[in-house]
Amino acid sequence: MPSGSSFSKVPLIDIAGLGAGDAATDQRIAAELGKAAREVGFLYVIGHGIPETLFADLRAAAERLFALPLERKMDVYIGKSKNHRGYVPEGEEGLATSTRDKKEAFDLAIDLPADDPDYLAGNPMLGPNQWPDLPGFREPVQAYYDAAFALGRKLMRGFAIALGESPDVFERYVTRPPSQLRLIHYPYSPDVVDAMGIGAHTDYECFTLLHSTIPGLEVLNGDGVWIDAPPIPGAFVVNIGDMLELWTNGEFIATSHRVRKVKEERYSFPLFFAVDYDTKVAPLPRFVTPERPTRPGLIAGEHLYAQTIQVFRYLKERMARGEVKLPDNALALSSFGQEARHNRG
Secondary structure, three states, X not given: OOOOOOOOOOOEEEOOOOOOOOHHHHHHHHHHHHHHHHXXXXXXXXXXXXXXXXXXXXXXXXHHHHOOOHHHHHHHEHHHOOOOOEEEOOOOEXXXXXXXXXXXXXXXXXXXXXXXXXXXXXXXXXXXXXXXXXXXXXXXXXXXXXXXXXXXXXXXXXXXXHOOOOOOOOHHHOOOOOOEEEEEEEOOOOOOOOOEEEEEEOOOOOEEEEEEOOOOEEEEOXXXXXXXXXXXXXXXXXXXXXXXXXXXXXXXXXXXXXXXXXXXXXXXXXXXXXXXXXXXXOOOHHHOOOOOOOOOOEEHHHHHHHHHHOOEHHHHHHHHOOOOOOOOOOOOOOOOHHHHHHHOO
């Protein structure tokens, strides 16, 4: 079955034992991961070992944050940061193919000190987090981040084994990556019609680890049909991102997805697992053939930043004022995944 097949459901994989030292177990689980990454680009994982209490604590922290008055949340407005961290109010972001998304969010990533050399040098995605003045918020959020990031490392090795590469072929580039965790809140909207909430897109990093509270997520299959991917208790949703599609020259696919508008209040917590900012990502030799010529390489962090500039209002305004600019060779939104394939005809 080729990449981007006409799948009708998202596969579920038990990864218990992955990375525990048994080579046969690693190969078995990696084969399942690889099949899902090639044929669907989305999967559920269970057996990950992360206690449900961490997710519950994260949700409780998010509920407390988003219940604050807007002026309190705007104290840590993302536009006040130099490295894309903080509160994202409704209307701040919007994909090129959609209206403004009815949601609010809080964005954080690896929490580096204020005297970090890359931050001081102006790196747009590295540095300290902008934490709200909310006692008891930072600790559960950081604990969840650390656990999900460790799971991401484990999956990175599993995907490498699935491709027949050294287990550390990708993980060697994971030292200080701008892997972002988003706390997203979709408010209760009793009058909303069932329509698109977040427009169709791919994720810009290697893959995403998602926990959410209610259905709404949809995945685009190879026939252009939207498939539901509702939350499963105890499971993470994992989807392949742009960088793994590029590294594998399309062997793995960054499947386009979107979020429907629903009446119910919804929380969503994606961790976008990235590699180090300066990592040069280009197709691995084994995936370059006469039938599948090599794609141009990208700098992972520059791709992430370029896509972010094109989505967030405060960055678009900075670009209009000449304060920031798109990196050289920046790609347009939706340059990967099924949507890009359909657009190319």
